[in-house]
Amino acid sequence: MKVCKFGGTSLASAEQMKKVANIVRADIERKIVVVSAPGKRFKEDTKVTDLLISLADTVLTNGDVEEALRLVVSRYEQIANELNLPQQVVTIIKDDLQSRIQAKEEGDKEFVDLMKASGEDNCAKLFASYLQSLGVDAHYVDPKEAGLLVSKEYGNAQVLPEAYDNLMELRNKEGILVFPGFFGYTHEGTLVTFPRGGSDITGSIVAAGVKAELYENFTDVDSVYAANPNVVKNPVEIKELTYREMRELSYAGFSVFHDEALIPAFKKGIPVCIKNTNNPSAKGTMIVSERNYMVNPVVGIASDSGFSTIYVRKYLMNREVGFGRHLLQILEDEGLSYEHMPSGIDDTSIILRGSQLTPEIEERIVKRIETELHVDDVHVEHDFAMVMIVGEGMRKMVGLTSKATTGLARAGVNIHMINQGSSEVSLVFGVKSVDADKAVSELYLDFFSDVKSPVL
């Protein structure tokens, strides 16, 4: 049995849905289809999820709800009309949205998640109707009935262990099951969404739950490339990656697959294949436990921006017992998580996602660090990017850092931080965001320009 997930680009229009239906029907092993909400049809288009977020905001701020609602409904209406589906399909979606709008008193976060999730929920209902219209024995699956249980962290849910056993029951159901991505339910029955891009996570959880032989993740590129194709022209395709490599690369900016989507599949040893809805005969990229690392010690170069750094300096910091704990406690009290913490003898820097730092939070933590830790200097800098070189074979490669830093120096990129994790599967450079693309392009040239084949 295979679980296949189709992303927003694969379901953005009637034309795309026809391709998806053909892919599903082409292989009888494709029993469970996880769907995202309709995504962008062209570069300047708006994803249905973003339309829903603005609909939720409009409801909460008493704006022009009718217009915001019309924008969402018209996306489904156009798809349904072009697929010759009965008007009733659209009526059901409109009624569903209107009844969700009535739930605005439940609390802002709960309400926004309820609205956001309707994108995939209604897409699953519409796509199941389309398959039925083609004579396929297809059924929409309600994640609540299927027992996809999650934690109560709005917009940031985590799957609960008991969900896997519940989902196993899906194996016994007849026909093709269309499962909406991106959300689950708490034990109390409250709907909560995963982080943005989280339908990949649902696909992985469902694949792990039913112990699928393969999790196919369909998107709009032939494979995962060694660098973001929007930054590097015609990068080489990657044939095979390990779970660890993919996790590092997607964490560091390869948006093609959500970084949190690896763990469920990895834990149950389910191989993942990234494939193209627009070119399904292309082999795609396989994500597996082991590969021959020495064929290509470095597999990819990624970058992600939006990081901030808290610099702290204090003479004899290294001798002060409990300094690090106290510093991190201040962050914990503000509910902040951090990504890296490179340190010297008398100084340390904490690198974290800048989106967590409001001006008020920043002011509070700087004041507390000054007054409670009596430091010589504390200040915050913004607009950093983390550029990451990833590959399981890197730990056996001599001179890798020197090669990378030479390339960055040639490109005139100032390195603010270097971090190599003990696993040695990745090497991270902190640079200013404005330099990120330049750094990726230069490192790509250094590590991949002599690769002859277009596939690694």
Ligand SMILES: Nc1ncnc2c1ncn2[C@@H]1O[C@H](COP(=O)(O)OP(=O)(O)O)[C@@H](O)[C@H]1O
């Ligand atoms: N290294 C990479 N390899 C392939 N695609 C990448 C990479 N880095 C970024 N991307 C981008 O990821 C996009 C696919 O992800 P996304 O838009 O979330 O798809 P979906 O709508 O299928 O979920 C590609 O179109 C590509 O622009």
Ligand SMILES: N[C@@H](CC(=O)OP(=O)(O)O)C(=O)O
């Ligand atoms: N629709 C949600 C979840 C998702 O996974 O979407 P996509 O498959 O288009 O990345 C979002 O936009 O965040």
